[in-house]
Amino acid sequence: MSEPTQSTKFGEEPESPQRRKVLGWLVGVINLLVVGAVIGPVLGFMGGPLARRRESPQWIPVMDESDLPDGSVREVKYAVRVQDGYRIANHEYVVYLKRNGSEVIALDPTCTHLGCRVKYQEEKSRFFCPCHGGVFDAEGKVVSGPPPRALDRHSAKFEGGKVWVKREA
Amino acid sequence: MEQKDLTPESPVVREPEPVTEEERLRRARPGLKDWLELRLGWWGFVRKNLDEPMPPGVGWWQTLGNLVLTLLVFQFVTGIALAMYYSPSPDTAYQSVKHITENVTLGSFVRGLHSYGSSAIMIAIVLHILRTFFWGSYKRPRELTWVVGSVIFMIMLGFSFTGYLLPWDQKAYWATVVGTRIIATVPLVGESLLVLVRGGEEVGALTLTRFYAIHIMLLPAGLIALTGLHLYLVRRHHIAGPVTPVKGRPRPFYPSQLFKDAVVVLVGVGAVVFLAIAMPPGLEGVADPTGTDFAPRPEWYFLGLYELLKIMPPGYEVLATFVIPGIISVGMLILPWLDRSRSRHPGKRQLIIDLAMAVILLIGLCTLKGILETPPPHTPSEASHSAAAPETATMAER
Ligand code: HEM
Numbered sequence: 001m002s003e004p005t006q007s008t009k010f011g012e013e014p015e016s017p018q019r020r021k022v023l024g025w026l027v028g029v030i031n032l033l034v035v036g037a038v039i040g041p042v043l044g045f046m047g048g049p050l051a052r053r054r055e056s057p058q059w060i061p062v063m064d065e066s067d068l069p070d071g072s073v074r075e076v077k078y079a080v081r082v083q084d085g086y087r088i089a090n091h092e093y094v095v096y097l098k099r100n101g102s103e104v105i106a107l108d109p110t111c112t113h114l115g116c117r118v119k120y121q122e123e124k125s126r127f128f129c130p131c132h133g134g135v136f137d138a139e140g141k142v143v144s145g146p147p148p149r150a151l152d153r154h155s156a157k158f159e160g161g162k163v164w165v166k167r168e169a
Numbered sequence: 170m171e172q173k174d175l176t177p178e179s180p181v182v183r184e185p186e187p188v189t190e191e192e193r194l195r196r197a198r199p200g201l202k203d204w205l206e207l208r209l210g211w212w213g214f215v216r217k218n219l220d221e222p223m224p225p226g227v228g229w230w231q232t233l234g235n236l237v238l239t240l241l242v243f244q245f246v247t248g249i250a251l252a253m254y255y256s257p258s259p260d261t262a263y264q265s266v267k268h269i270t271e272n273v274t275l276g277s278f279v280r281g282l283h284s285y286g287s288s289a290i291m292i293a294i295v296l297h298i299l300r301t302f303f304w305g306s307y308k309r310p311r312e313l314t315w316v317v318g319s320v321i322f323m324i325m326l327g328f329s330f331t332g333y334l335l336p337w338d339q340k341a342y343w344a345t346v347v348g349t350r351i352i353a354t355v356p357l358v359g360e361s362l363l364v365l366v367r368g369g370e371e372v373g374a375l376t377l378t379r380f381y382a383i384h385i386m387l388l389p390a391g392l393i394a395l396t397g398l399h400l401y402l403v404r405r406h407h408i409a410g411p412v413t414p415v416k417g418r419p420r421p422f423y424p425s426q427l428f429k430d431a432v433v434v435l436v437g438v439g440a441v442v443f444l445a446i447a448m449p450p451g452l453e454g455v456a457d458p459t460g461t462d463f464a465p466r467p468e469w470y471f472l473g474l475y476e477l478l479k480i481m482p483p484g485y486e487v488l489a490t491f492v493i494p495g496i497i498s499v500g501m502l503i504l505p506w507l508d509r510s511r512s513r514h515p516g517k518r519q520l521i522i523d524l525a526m527a528v529i530l531l532i533g534l535c536t537l538k539g540i541l542e543t544p545p546p547h548t549p550s551e552a553s554h555s556a557a558a559p560e561t562a563t564m565a566e567r
């Protein structure tokens with residue numbers, strides 16, 4: 001079966017190539033406009049969170065200074081009020097605080113390997129990761145296992161009898 | 170012969186003898202483009218559709234179907250985007266819509282596209298129905314094209330009814346309370362149906378999740394399947410020419426008809442975009458089941474039904490809520506078999522045309538009456554008042 005050519009199948013004067021070209025071009029332009037009218041705004045809309053400015057971190061009092069004896073490590077939970085999409089939420093966080101005399105350090109319990117939550121064991125003075133056997137010392141330095149670097153730190157200080165923590169992004 | 174079963178595009182069939190060594194290799198290992206085309210036949214499919222013959226006399230009126238299709242795609246895209254920020258619970262729905270409108274990048278615009286898009290699609294679909302009706306396009310062999318179309322239309326009404334509740338503001342809540350109440354007037358099973366639709370005795374959390382599931386899963390699934398079938402049928406039976414044949418020979422869909430389609434799409438989409446920018450969609454106070462001074466009003470294309478209900482004498486409400494809409498729906502579904510006349514010419518099917526005119530007039534007048542009696546929609550500045558303000562605003566306008 002041979003393909004019918006345009007002139008046998010359709011109107012007696014086949015459409016001039018010129019006309020086909022111009023109309024085809026116009027259709028293309030209109031289609032671009034129409035597709036752009038929906039895709040542009042929708043991409044901007046869905047990408048909205050990218051444009052959101054991170055709220056700058058605040059100092060937050062998390063415990064009394066007297067509850068943190070020298071050399072000890074304590075796990076503290078504290079909540080921060082944050083804008084969570086359409087709601088204001090209390091986001092709960094955990095940090096480990098370690099006191100060295102008049103200094104305090106705040107360690108993030110997120111394993112630097114793949115993000116599991118590490119746990120401190122008092123008697124061994126080590127942080128253990130339950131996932132792939134990562135081990136950190138009481139200062140957060142890697143002792144063994146796959147973690148590539150020490151535990152992340154947040155800012156921490158003593159002031160007015162309290163321990164204050166400021167989360168770094 | 171075995172080779173005859175291959176697709177016409179297959180190089181084997183067109184094989185010129187004798188074959189050079191290079192040619193033999195090329196055929197054994199076609200390039201990616203040829204390989205894909207041999208497997209998918211995509212460009213063949215596109216070409217076939219672009220060359221679809223348009224009978225002479227086909228023109229602007231036949232562009233409406235494509236406009237509906239385009240607006241449909243818009244609804245899907247904007248709907249998916251909105252669902253990323255929306256939260257279907259009485260505690261959060263209103264807040265999330267408010268957040269979309271006020272805080273999310275382009276939120277008000279995308280919401281506007283979706284809400285004006287739903288109105289535009291209704292207008293386009295009704296025009297499309299009117300055009301296929303007056304052209305008698307539902308007649309043999311296109312009965313099923315019409316029937317599938319009619320079901321699609323009902324799905325569209327379902328979309329609008331369920332979507333209207335989602336913002337969970339006063340307007341949404343009360344329109345749904347009243348709208349679902351209508352279901353209870355169905356004889357015998359009405360009360361049970363009401364509980365089924367509401368997901369409980371009252372409009373509440375379960376109504377919202379139910380409507381949401383229907384709006385974003387059930388109806389889209391049905392609509393996609395039926396729209397696919399509709400388009401398949403449209404192509405299978407080709408477009409019907411004018412009722413009185415016009416002299417001349419068919420022309421291909423591309424470029425003339427496609428160009429007309431594109432122009433109409435541009436106008437339709439342009440109108441939606443313009444409205445979304447010029448009149449951003451509002452939001453009233455959060456739904457308040459205890460409010461007594463809020464005048465419920467449905468989406469404008471349900472106003473006809475609403476007015477019909479108002480003019481019914483007491484005790485005969487079921488006529489407006491169930492009997493008349495039921496008769497019109499069934500009549501629409503079986504139209505191809507109600508009208509058995511051979512001719513598609515409106516003059517040769519006077520009875521059905523008269524009947525349809527009566528229905529169109531009834532719906533049209535009731536809708537017009539409803540629109541004229543409804544207070545204008547709230548502007549965003551009014552909507553941003555405290556939760557208690559909108560009811561009073563409505564009262565003041567009346
Ligand atoms: C999702 C909604 C719909 C889409 C996307 C759609 C799309 C289309 C398209 C693209 C065409 C061919 C061009 C044209 O005639 O405009 C068509 C034809 C047709 N449509 Fe629809 N349509 C829809 C809903 C409906 C409804 C609600 C009805 C009627 C109840 C209907 C009945 C018909 C008929 C009978 C034809 C054949 C016209 C002819 O051959 O002359 N459609 N539709």
Ligand code: FES
Nearest residue numbers: 111113114129134
């Ligand atoms: S995540 Fe902690 S060791 Fe892998």
